[in-house]
Amino acid sequence: MVAKPLAETPIPIARPSRAEAEAAVRTLLRWAGDDPAREGLLDTPARVVRSYEEFFAGYAVDPVALLERTFAETEGYDEIVLLKDIRLESYCEHHMVPIIGRAHVAYLPSNRVVGISKLARVVNAYAKRLQIQEKLTAQIANTIEAVLQPRGVGVVIESEHQCMTTRGVHQHGASMVTSRMLGVFRDDANTRRELMALIGRS
Numbered sequence: 001m002v003a004k005p006l007a008e009t010p011i012p013i014a015r016p017s018r019a020e021a022e023a024a025v026r027t028l029l030r031w032a033g034d035d036p037a038r039e040g041l042l043d044t045p046a047r048v049v050r051s052y053e054e055f056f057a058g059y060a061v062d063p064v065a066l067l068e069r070t071f072a073e074t075e076g077y078d079e080i081v082l083l084k085d086i087r088l089e090s091y092c093e094h095h096m097v098p099i100i101g102r103a104h105v106a107y108l109p110s111n112r113v114v115g116i117s118k119l120a121r122v123v124n125a126y127a128k129r130l131q132i133q134e135k136l137t138a139q140i141a142n143t144i145e146a147v148l149q150p151r152g153v154g155v156v157i158e159s160e161h162q163c164m165t166t167r168g169v170h171q172h173g174a175s176m177v178t179s180r181m182l183g184v185f186r187d188d189a190n191t192r193r194e195l196m197a198l199i200g201r202s
């Protein structure tokens, strides 16, 4: 048995009904200055609520369960496993607008490996929630560390925050980079350099 990671985002309790959520969208449409009763907007509240089911699908996914099936037949493979350029679509918890970017997820196996697509699923499970990038980066790394117990975990995320590009300071093209290094990636500068070179950030 492995230890469960701490600090899971709690699933909100007492969810409103779909009708209540659609009514809230009509309120926001009026707040924007438009008329929710005009033809073009009639189905918008239902569409927005369905979109929210996709945008925030991560609340219904248990990232720990995604990593629990592992493989031990690795012929002694003990080098870095890296999944690069995972498309990242998340949502800023301060403005509820998209954070779009790429995630790179690496680990150094101790003796077990996981199906590579599962790393992308873990990224998605945490990304499809309201987030800040720092917390997202840490949650992905901490979960892989806790469940796989590898010799090291490295997560690097580069993204553009639409709350910066389309409002506020309007910094188009500015990207935010965060990383979390655990185990050998934290303790050993050579291993960390090797990872950064593989990612293409030396």
Ligand SMILES: [Zn+2]
Residues within 6 Å of the ligand: 092, 093, 094, 095, 096, 161, 163, 164
């Ligand atoms: Zn924001």
